[in-house]
Amino acid sequence: MNNKLTVSPSPHIRDNATTASIMLDVVIALIPAIIMSVYVFGMRAALIIAVCVASSVAFEFIFNRLVGKPCTIGDLSAVVTGVILALNLPVTLPLWMAIFGCAVAIIVAKGLFGGIGANFANPAILARVVMLVSFAKPMTEWLIPSMTNGSSLNISELVSGATPLALAAEGSLDKMPSYAQMAIGTIGGSLGETSAIALALGGTYLIARRVITATTPIVFLGTVGIMTALLGHDPILHLLTGGLFLGAIFMATDYSTSPLSEMGKVIFGLGCGIITVVIRLYGSYPEGVSFAILIMNILTPHIDRLTKTKPFGGVKA
Amino acid sequence: MIKKHLSGVKVAHRKNTEDSPAVQMPIPDRVTLPMLQNMGAPCKVLVKVGDEVKVGQVIGDTDEFLSAPIHASVSGKVTSVHEIVIATGVRCPAVTIESDKLQTVHESVSKPVINSREDVIKAMRASGLVGLGGAGFPTHIKYSPKNPETVDTLVVNAAECEPYITSDFRTMMDETSYLVKGIDTLINYFGFKQVVIGIEDNKPRAIEKLNKEFASNSKVKIVTLRSKYPQGAEKVLVYETTGRVVKEGRLPADAGVIVSNVTTITVFAKYLETGMPLVSRTVTVDGGAIAQPKNVVAPLGTSFKDIFEFCGGYKSQPAKILMGGPMMGIPVYSDEETLVKNNNAILAFNEQENKKFFETPCIRCGRCVRACPFDLMPRAIEMAFLNEQVDTLKELKANLCMECGCCSYVCPAKRQLVITNKLAKKMLREKAN
Numbered sequence: 160m161n162n163k164l165t166v167s168p169s170p171h172i173r174d175n176a177t178t179a180s181i182m183l184d185v186v187i188a189l190i191p192a193i194i195m196s197v198y199v200f201g202m203r204a205a206l207i208i209a210v211c212v213a214s215s216v217a218f219e220f221i222f223n224r225l226v227g228k229p230c231t232i233g234d235l236s237a238v239v240t241g242v243i244l245a246l247n248l249p250v251t252l253p254l255w256m257a258i259f260g261c262a263v264a265i266i267v268a269k270g271l272f273g274g275i276g277a278n279f280a281n282p283a284i285l286a287r288v289v290m291l292v293s294f295a296k297p298m299t300e301w302l303i304p305s306m307t308n309g310s311s312l313n314i315s316e317l318v319s320g321a322t323p324l325a326l327a328a329e330g331s332l333d334k335m336p337s338y339a340q341m342a343i344g345t346i347g348g349s350l351g352e353t354s355a356i357a358l359a360l361g362g363t364y365l366i367a368r369r370v371i372t373a374t375t376p377i378v379f380l381g382t383v384g385i386m387t388a389l390l391g392h393d394p395i396l397h398l399l400t401g402g403l404f405l406g407a408i409f410m411a412t413d414y415s416t417s418p419l420s421e422m423g424k425v426i427f428g429l430g431c432g433i434i435t436v437v438i439r440l441y442g443s444y445p446e447g448v449s450f451a452i453l454i455m456n457i458l459t460p461h462i463d464r465l466t467k468t469k470p471f472g473g474v475k476a
Numbered sequence: 477m478i479k480k481h482l483s484g485v486k487v488a489h490r491k492n493t494e495d496s497p498a499v500q501m502p503i504p505d506r507v508t509l510p511m512l513q514n515m516g517a518p519c520k521v522l523v524k525v526g527d528e529v530k531v532g533q534v535i536g537d538t539d540e541f542l543s544a545p546i547h548a549s550v551s552g553k554v555t556s557v558h559e560i561v562i563a564t565g566v567r568c569p570a571v572t573i574e575s576d577k578l579q580t581v582h583e584s585v586s587k588p589v590i591n592s593r594e595d596v597i598k599a600m601r602a603s604g605l606v607g608l609g610g611a612g613f614p615t616h617i618k619y620s621p622k623n624p625e626t627v628d629t630l631v632v633n634a635a636e637c638e639p640y641i642t643s644d645f646r647t648m649m650d651e652t653s654y655l656v657k658g659i660d661t662l663i664n665y666f667g668f669k670q671v672v673i674g675i676e677d678n679k680p681r682a683i684e685k686l687n688k689e690f691a692s693n694s695k696v697k698i699v700t701l702r703s704k705y706p707q708g709a710e711k712v713l714v715y716e717t718t719g720r721v722v723k724e725g726r727l728p729a730d731a732g733v734i735v736s737n738v739t740t741i742t743v744f745a746k747y748l749e750t751g752m753p754l755v756s757r758t759v760t761v762d763g764g765a766i767a768q769p770k771n772v773v774a775p776l777g778t779s780f781k782d783i784f785e786f787c788g789g790y791k792s793q794p795a796k797i798l799m800g801g802p803m804m805g806i807p808v809y810s811d812e813e814t815l816v817k818n819n820n821a822i823l824a825f826n827e828q829e830n831k832k833f834f835e836t837p838c839i840r841c842g843r844c845v846r847a848c849p850f851d852l853m854p855r856a857i858e859m860a861f862l863n864e865q866v867d868t869l870k871e872l873k874a875n876l877c878m879e880c881g882c883c884s885y886v887c888p889a890k891r892q893l894v895i896t897n898k899l900a901k902k903m904l905r906e907k908a909n
Binding site for chain 1: 715
């Protein structure tokens with residue numbers, strides 16, 4: 160034997176999962192929603208998604224370079240942020256605004272707080288909220304998809320109109336789409352929020368691959384459903400619309416900004432659900448998912464502190 | 477909330493050598509016996525250079541409480557007494573014996589006379605036995621708890637949860653009669669009300685065979701464990717087989733249990749019949765760099781190199797050599813390292829198996845928390861350690877960590893959580909007061 164032996168700490172074998180493989184799973188889970196966004200809103204949806212992914216990755220690369228950190232674009236987390244942010248935007252949004260949103264997500268929400276795992280709020284949510292406040296009008300201009308021009312980049316061919324929640328808030332129930340349309344996603348809204356079925360499909364994949372546990376989405380959705388029903392509103396309308404599935408499955412389950420323990424996830428989901436319903440029914444915004452998750456993001460360290468695990472055989476000191 | 481099962485990780489079994497009954501290897505030219513082959517204190521060398529020694533002769537012993545004597549594993553001449561650094565990084569004396577290949581048995585080797593529990597414990601010490609499953613806890617100390625009247629259960633550890641290792645499995649299959657005798661003796665002299673043998677469900681043949689062997693003994697129960705590492709960890713095994721919880725800072729005896737490795741009991745039964753102390757053992761030799769992986773019976777002190785040569789030598793350059801399994805095994809610096817009592821496997825990994833992992837930032841996925849059998853929070857412990865928050869470490873019960881490796885195994889960011897936890901425990905010990 161003439162070569163040197165490796166001496167390193169145990170364990171000497173590791174699970175195949177890596178940060179990149181987990182992020183890749185999230186991207187795969189988002190594919191049904193991406194396909195539906197293009198189907199419903201046309202090729203401009205694909206353009207917005209592509210621009211968001213490219214600019215998110217570029218901002219991460221540039222930021223790491225500027226602050227002298229190792230390049231982390233290989234972990235694919237910037238890709239995930241780009242896709243999720245894009246799915247939160249209206250198809251009519253000017254591209255420069257989308258690029259600005261990516262800068263907020265990657266540089267402000269993620270980079271400045273220490274990069275992956277250290278951000279206090281979900282980058283896509285923070286960016287969406289900043290954009291909602293900065294570009295109030297373009298961020299809330301929804302188009303009712305016209306199924307005939309699926310491949311058109313010409314947004315003028317789509318008919319503009321309100322989201323189902325806005326219709327409900329206005330009381331214009333006659334224009335309300337059917338439950339089936341809401342589930343499939345041929346309704347007004349942001350790129351990725353309209354198709355509950357596509358989002359649920361992705362969520363099932365994430366749970367099956369054990370990337371996330373079902374706790375947060377189920378508690379979040381359950382709370383919204385039960386609370387709206389108890390308060391005399393239409394629970395199915397509230398469940399299927401307003402980005403609830405997108406938020407509950409893909410944003411409230413963000414590792415960095417949600418609690419570690421299952422008990423913590425129950426509290427987190429419950430909080431998200433309650434705040435969402437309160438904003439929707441009693442606030443001036445028709446939709447409350449982003450704000451609800453953002454507020455619970457900030458409470459996460461406290462929830463973590465309250466829900467520490469009880470070590471096996473541990474004795475109180 | 478009481479959980480039905482403790483957590484853990486599913487690891488590939490890789491029990492490649494399970495169909496290979498242990499084969500005796502030829503006596504090597506020389507053996508080197510470190511004087512520390514157990515958990516606890518090292519032995520003092522009782523021979524000097526030039527002495528002629530015979531097989532079974534005591535060459536190292538001590539008055540220290542937690543220790544066991546060491547015997548010559550070959551007959552021949554002592555050629556060197558020197559200090560070495562063993563795999564765990566500890567310095568201790570070692571004795572090298574040049575073998576005359578005659579294996580002349582020492583006069584002191586004789587069948588022990590057993591009439592009482594004290595005789596059994598004395599015999600355990602005289603045999604030099606320590607836990608053969610890996611931990612190397614001196615057997616006679618394990619069987620002398622402070623409160624023997626409250627101990628009613630013997631848990632036999634036959635989980636063999638580490639990948640690759642099959643030496644316990646072969647012992648169960650090939651030396652069943654000794655295992656039966658050993659358990660009978662222990663029941664007779666220690667008055668165990670029940671004996672529970674815990675075996676992982678990846679060894680159905682052993683479960684079937686032992687069920688048949690012990691069918692007539694109502695005190696002995698075979699418990700099939702899920703194949704989920706680390707079922708063989710002491711506190712995990714006690715919980716999974718008896719439902720009892722070994723509390724922080726306590727021993728299994730405080731929960732009324734003594735835990736013994738299946739091979740340890742088998743070897744003890746053999747000692748009672750022959751009087752030959754622990755001078756050789758079965759060891760699983762495997763890994764991608766080994767030409768013919770198999771189970772080998774080798775004299776203690778045989779170099780890994782000699783053992784590998786008996787297994788057809790290297791088929792490719794070894795990149796990492798482990799004493800023990802891949803989850804908790806200790807990497808050694810060279811193949812000159814020698815076989816010790818608690819060494820149940822030697823693995824020689826080739827370059828492909830010697831994967832290098834680079835730490836990336838924690839993404840807070842929580843897998844370490846879900847994998848920890850003891851419900852610790854490895855990531856929180858890591859943070860507290862890096863910030864030197866001793867009080868937080870205490871609160872998080874970092875001291876309970878058994879270093880099983882589940883947290884590091886599952887970590888997608890490949891963080892070295894186990895070694896950090898080890899350092900955290902050290903910090904706790906040093907700064908606790």
